[in-house]
Amino acid sequence: MNKKAGKVLVALLILTFLLLLIEALAMDVNTDTPAIEMEDVSTDDWFYRYVVDGLRFGIITGVSGDTFRFVPDRDVTRGEFIAMLGRLHEYGHGPIGTPGDGPFYQRYLEWAVEMGIVHGNQHGDLMPRALVNREQKAVIVYRYIDVFDLWEYFEHEYVMATVTFRDVEEISQWARGPTLRLRSRLLIFFDRDRYFGPHNNVTRAESLQILIRVSSAVYDLVHPA
Secondary structure (H helix, E strand, O other), rough: OOOOHHHHHHHHHHHHHHHHHHHHHHHHOOOOOOOOOOOOOOOOOOHHHHHHHHHHHHOOOOOOOOOOOOOOEEEEHHHHHHHHHHHHHHHOOOOOOOOOOOOOHHHHHHHHHEEHOOOHHHOOOOOOOEEEEHHHHHHHHHHHHHHHHHHHHHHOOOOOOOOOOOOOHHHHHHHHHHHHHHOOOOOOOOOOOOOOOOOOOOHHHHHHHHHHHHHHHHOOOOOOO
């Protein structure tokens, strides 16, 4: 290996380390919001602040008495994810459709179709009871940001294009562009080994993570970085 190639490799290793450090810090930021008593969520959990903000933005509900059960590891259906995205939008734009009319996700799904966030039954878009995977989640969020022209809220100075997923070739062609763009905007992450897992099911905690990072940037003007 010549000296020039060696320097490039060292630079890439340093960039990868810095990226992992940024993501670790992003996930561990403490919130100043008073602690909420939850049956299955601890203040030490990486997703704690997302749950707190999820309640604040109205993305999740379910407080019962003095306790709250979140079930962070439960897989999320497409209908649930679209409903959470719709509630995010309602925070700054008012009610979507008529509450209480049909299944809980129906008015949000109709809104998503009308806005072009989902396209007919393309890629299973109109299968509300089917579990949503990571690449589908990325495309839905990408389309939301694109439809409402929100990209300006996610501009930053970090250069992420050179550090991508090890399994990028496993991402479906229709989802690859949107996924990589969200990656460059610090809205989705890889694991410690740099794998994205595009076909893995999305959990409630993961759903809140990406939606809260969007809502915080748009409504709190706090960039995900």
